[in-house]
Amino acid sequence: MPELPEVETIRLDLCAVLPKTPIKEIEVFYPRVLPYDSLEDFASRVQNHSIVKIERRGKYLLFLLSSREYLVVHLRMTGQLLCFLEPPLAPLRYLSVRITFSSREVLLFLDQRKFGTMYLCKALETCKGVSSLGIEPFDLTPLQLESMLSRRTPVKAILLDQRRIAGLGNIYADEILYAAGIHPRRCGDSLTAREIKYLHARIQEVMTEALKRKGTTIRDYRTGEGKQGSYQNHLLVYGRAKAPCVRCETPISKEKIGGRGSHFCPSCQR
């Protein structure tokens, strides 16, 4: 689920509410949430340390601990992070991890599909997943985009490749390409300089708007405050297969491109 605007929204919300007090206890209810660390090692390295800062790279959340280690979290498809002042009384479905602070607040990691992961790392440069991430969309220059596109690969696959651009996912890739009027199957090296410049601007525009609206809630995504985002009300192609294009009324197509369901207007996107 969560792409850059969603993860950034969660980060901002958690920055406002997460306590600065030490972590008293960390309970793991689904062991595979920790792909690299043993439960004991993980708990002992987190316990008694506080969260100093929350950063983000691509779709990863990075909790800097007072031990100088990073607690790295990836929400994958259905992960949620919610902070409560008091631990909820009723047992929660899909609870993967519960972090309890010495001031009694709790941070819950809920994950219906259980794809989400958590691990510790000493330095981001050597951190699995994070170290190979590409450029943040907001830092991307038109020139960098041009060099990424100079290959015989569908432009959609290039936008989704986290080693190139970090943070774009399936929803926003479809929306960006629609806004840019570019067919997702076009090879990167077929784009003109003018198209690349326009595409670059649409990346910035869609990401800015999605962030402003605190992300897209299709089903599971919630902000750090447990609320829905609202960009789903502004989607023009994603999830609109067979519905009329808002510009030309041609039915929106849906095809598998680069292994992902891709929505586009066969008339507006060439």
Add this chain to the structure above:
DNA sequence: AGTAGGACCTGGTGGC
């Protein structure tokens, strides 16, 4: 270097 497919999971939806 590329891409296609399967794996990891659970649950909602659409078709019959």
Add this chain to the structure above:
DNA sequence: TGCCACCAGGTCCTAC
């Protein structure tokens, strides 16, 4: 209504 195949916002791995 009931069942089942298929699909889902992400990433990693293997095989071609």
